[in-house]
Amino acid sequence: MTFLSRHLLGIGHLSVGEILTILDLAETYVEFNRRPTKHDAALAGKTQINIFFENSTRTQMSFELAGKRLGADVMNMNAGTSSLRKGESLIDTALTLNAMRPDLLVVRHPDSGAVNLLADKVNCSVINAGDGNHEHPTQALLDALTIRRRKGKIHGLTVAICGDILHSRVARSNMLVLSKLHNRVRMIGPATLVPRILTELGVEVFDSMQEGLRGVDVVMMLRLQRERMTGASIPSFREYFHLYGLDVEKLSHARQDAIVMHPGPMNRGVEIDGTIADDINRSVIQEQVEMGVAVRMAVMDLLSRTRVESTDNGSDSAPKRHAAGSETVP
Amino acid sequence: MTLVLANAMLVDPEADTVSAGSLIVKDGKIAGRDSGGEHPSDAEVIDCNGKFLAPGIVDIGVKIGEPGERHKESFRTAGQAAAAGGITTIVTRPDTNPPLDNPETLEFYVRKARAATAVRVRPMATLTKGRQGKEISEIGLLSDAGAVAFSDCDLPVRDARTMTRCLAYAKQFGKLVVGHPQDPDLSANAAATAGSFAFMKGLPAVPPVAERMGLERDLALVEFTGAGYHADQLTVADSISVMERALDAGLDVSAGVSVHHLTLNELDVSDFRTFFKVKPPLRSEEDRQAMVHAVSKGIISVISSMHTPQDEESKRLPFAQAASGAVALETTLPATLRLHHSGDLSLPALFRALSFNPARRLGLNCGRLAVGTPADVILFDPDVPFVLDRFKLKSKSKNTPFDNQLLQGRVLRTFVAGKEIHGSCCGF
Numbered sequence: 001m002t003f004l005s006r007h008l009l010g011i012g013h014l015s016v017g018e019i020l021t022i023l024d025l026a027e028t029y030v031e032f033n034r035r036p037t038k039h040d041a042a043l044a045g046k047t048q049i050n051i052f053f054e055n056s057t058r059t060q061m062s063f064e065l066a067g068k069r070l071g072a073d074v075m076n077m078n079a080g081t082s083s084l085r086k087g088e089s090l091i092d093t094a095l096t097l098n099a100m101r102p103d104l105l106v107v108r109h110p111d112s113g114a115v116n117l118l119a120d121k122v123n124c125s126v127i128n129a130g131d132g133n134h135e136h137p138t139q140a141l142l143d144a145l146t147i148r149r150r151k152g153k154i155h156g157l158t159v160a161i162c163g164d165i166l167h168s169r170v171a172r173s174n175m176l177v178l179s180k181l182h183n184r185v186r187m188i189g190p191a192t193l194v195p196r197i198l199t200e201l202g203v204e205v206f207d208s209m210q211e212g213l214r215g216v217d218v219v220m221m222l223r224l225q226r227e228r229m230t231g232a233s234i235p236s237f238r239e240y241f242h243l244y245g246l247d248v249e250k251l252s253h254a255r256q257d258a259i260v261m262h263p264g265p266m267n268r269g270v271e272i273d274g275t276i277a278d279d280i281n282r283s284v285i286q287e288q289v290e291m292g293v294a295v296r297m298a299v300m301d302l303l304s305r306t307r308v309e310s311t312d313n314g315s316d317s318a319p320k321r322h323a324a325g326s327e328t329v330p
Numbered sequence: 331m332t333l334v335l336a337n338a339m340l341v342d343p344e345a346d347t348v349s350a351g352s353l354i355v356k357d358g359k360i361a362g363r364d365s366g367g368e369h370p371s372d373a374e375v376i377d378c379n380g381k382f383l384a385p386g387i388v389d390i391g392v393k394i395g396e397p398g399e400r401h402k403e404s405f406r407t408a409g410q411a412a413a414a415g416g417i418t419t420i421v422t423r424p425d426t427n428p429p430l431d432n433p434e435t436l437e438f439y440v441r442k443a444r445a446a447t448a449v450r451v452r453p454m455a456t457l458t459k460g461r462q463g464k465e466i467s468e469i470g471l472l473s474d475a476g477a478v479a480f481s482d483c484d485l486p487v488r489d490a491r492t493m494t495r496c497l498a499y500a501k502q503f504g505k506l507v508v509g510h511p512q513d514p515d516l517s518a519n520a521a522a523t524a525g526s527f528a529f530m531k532g533l534p535a536v537p538p539v540a541e542r543m544g545l546e547r548d549l550a551l552v553e554f555t556g557a558g559y560h561a562d563q564l565t566v567a568d569s570i571s572v573m574e575r576a577l578d579a580g581l582d583v584s585a586g587v588s589v590h591h592l593t594l595n596e597l598d599v600s601d602f603r604t605f606f607k608v609k610p611p612l613r614s615e616e617d618r619q620a621m622v623h624a625v626s627k628g629i630i631s632v633i634s635s636m637h638t639p640q641d642e643e644s645k646r647l648p649f650a651q652a653a654s655g656a657v658a659l660e661t662t663l664p665a666t667l668r669l670h671h672s673g674d675l676s677l678p679a680l681f682r683a684l685s686f687n688p689a690r691r692l693g694l695n696c697g698r699l700a701v702g703t704p705a706d707v708i709l710f711d712p713d714v715p716f717v718l719d720r721f722k723l724k725s726k727s728k729n730t731p732f733d734n735q736l737l738q739g740r741v742l743r744t745f746v747a748g749k750e751i752h753g754s755c756c757g758f
Contacts, residue, residue, distance in 0.1 A: 012530070091646050111648030112532035113602030132650070133532030169532060200526045 140173035386418025398427025409447025511544035639727030
């Protein structure tokens with residue numbers, strides 16, 4: 001399977017083959033990351049710049065670690081210290097960074113579509129690390145990998161995504177991955193946070209956790225985006241927890257072997273009960289973090305290969321390889 | 331001085347006919363028609379080669395950058411663009427900086443316009459001072475200074491009491507109030523129309539009901555005050571039945587639609603293309619079709635360009651932050667001709683919405699081919715195909731959603747008061 005995309009801007013642009021290629025390669029990186037020595041040269045000599053216009057500790061660290069384990073030179077740029085504070089436009093920031101000839105830009109931005117805009121203006125590959133309420137493709141891919149490893153497959157499952165769907169780029173990207181791979185997607189939450197038009201997109205919508213969780217294989221909780229709530233979408237956090245917080249009683253409606261996921265960071269006592277989050281038999285939240293590094297390594301590896309193939313034809317670049325099981329990816 | 335525009339197909343929106351003939355122009359006014367005989371020996375005869383001659387477009391709701399944003403559009407460039415687009419009267423918006431809310435600024439504005447362009451410029455003034463929605467503008471003095479209608483443009487007057495007073499006061503002067511029907515709370519910060527497209531793109535969205543709410547409020551107050559009211563743009567199917575009821579009830583109301591809402595839909599935005607960001611945002615295909623139908627039924631009587639020049643910087647931003655609006659003086663005719671080519675609107679029906687109705691609504695003596703009216707006419711070929719190159723537009727700003735699109739129909743010559751302001755004399 002070949003991987004043709006130049007950027008990873010969203011799941012919407014990926015074919016099923018590309019998604020599976022990423023997951024298969026990420027599998028090999030999971031094993032690789034569990035070795036005592038974690039160093040590969042797939043991105044040796046490449047420059048990766050992480051630009052986060054919106055704060056995020058875990059995602060930025062995950063991308064940084066992924067790049068470093070593949071041998072890239074990694075730089076971080078945070079909006080708080082950047083010239084954006086001095087009024088520089090997004091485009092000018094992009095052009096400035098582009099002039100430094102990076103090979104990979106990892107971008108997070110608070111506005112939907114901002115990463116697409118930036119990708120139009122640069123010569124290197126761009127990875128969307130979350131743009132507004134639009135997409136967060138690597139999160140959805142790492143979720144898919146986590147599910148596949150736990151359930152042994154990533155098709156024909158019923159997955160419930162619960163909570164603040166409206167403000168969640170994770171929900172959108174997950175919905176796209178899961179439907180492309182032929183899973184049933186349910187979305188559960190109050191009418192103010194789960195638009196009913198979602199039924200037009202082939203999603204089942206529920207306003208009751210008990211009904212929506214009935215028989216599901218995977219329960220995906222979303223963080224209640226306190227900072228994104230414009231106006232009064234819910235009356236109070238305690239009412240929200242009462243109706244939609246995942247506790248033992250609500251989880252009992254799901255399949256006995258259902259797994260519980262959360263993209264983090266968690267609001268314990270708002271959307272998820274602490275005892276469930278810590279239950280190692282149900283919660284795969286820590287595993288998601290581990291898969292995150294592997295998936296990001298796979299994505300960066302694949303993007304750097306397409307760049308080599310598309311731009312350096314005939315040059316002396318050696319055939320790409322990586323330490324762990326390159327034979328799994330033709 | 332007599333001018334004969336001979337051998338033309340005359341598009342008469344008033345008579346609802348297209349007929350072969352010649353148009354005779356004397357002293358800047360239409361003097362009559364003949365079907366081919368002798369002309370006075372001193373007459374200048376222009377052979378139209380069987381192309382179409384129609385009343386020039388009267389465009390309600392054009393934004394010009396002056397004063398305040400001349401880097402986006404000046405009277406001169408807007409005039410050139412209008413002439414090239416077959417628009418002979420531009421009815422301008424007062425959402426300038428500063429806004430046109432006092433007679434002194436308006437007089438200056440009119441003087442500058444006259445000096446810069448041969449296209450007729452008829453200004454609207456603000457309905458409330460500073461478009462703040464608090465105090466009524468000096469409608470009397472502004473009317474004396476030349477204001478043809480009153481509008482706060484895309485800022486609806488939020489306070490119903492103020493709106494009631496504005497309507498009652500404007501009625502006293504027989505002046506039209508041009509409203510922007512939109513609930514201000516539901517539409518705050520919206521960049522797209524609520525629905526599955528906006529959801530998947532993660533864009534802040536306004537539900538279509540916001541327009542109906544704004545329209546129903548305004549129409550209730552119009553009924554209460556008896557004022558004359560024109561809705562600048564109707565864009566959603568829900569609004570049409572509301573408008574139809576008001577027309578049936580005999581209220582002094584009318585409605586317009588922009589060329590963009592007639593020819594594009596929300597899916598054109600695709601991957602966050604900001605040249606497709608307009609206000610109100612583009613709607614669903616069902617809504618677009620409902621607007622076309624409403625124009626053909628006469629429920630919407632006016633088509634406007636809603637020309638809104640924006641520079642590159644204000645469009646090269648993430649979608650939600652980018653400025654709204656599109657230039658359209660030069661694209662309105664070719665784009666609306668799509669509705670002619672698709673069989674939705676006859677040429678006379680199209681020019682009723684582009685020329686005749688807007689002129690009549692504002693009490694202007696143009697938009698017709700009647701004897702004694704100003705010879706503001708355009709000669710056009712509705713069929714000639716071309717691919718639009720935005721950098722060839724005469725507008726100073728190039729923010730058109732039709733860039734690189736195939737369009738059909740071009741203006742060959744434009745006359746204002748019998749004087750050619752675009753065409754062969756201008757190097758074409």
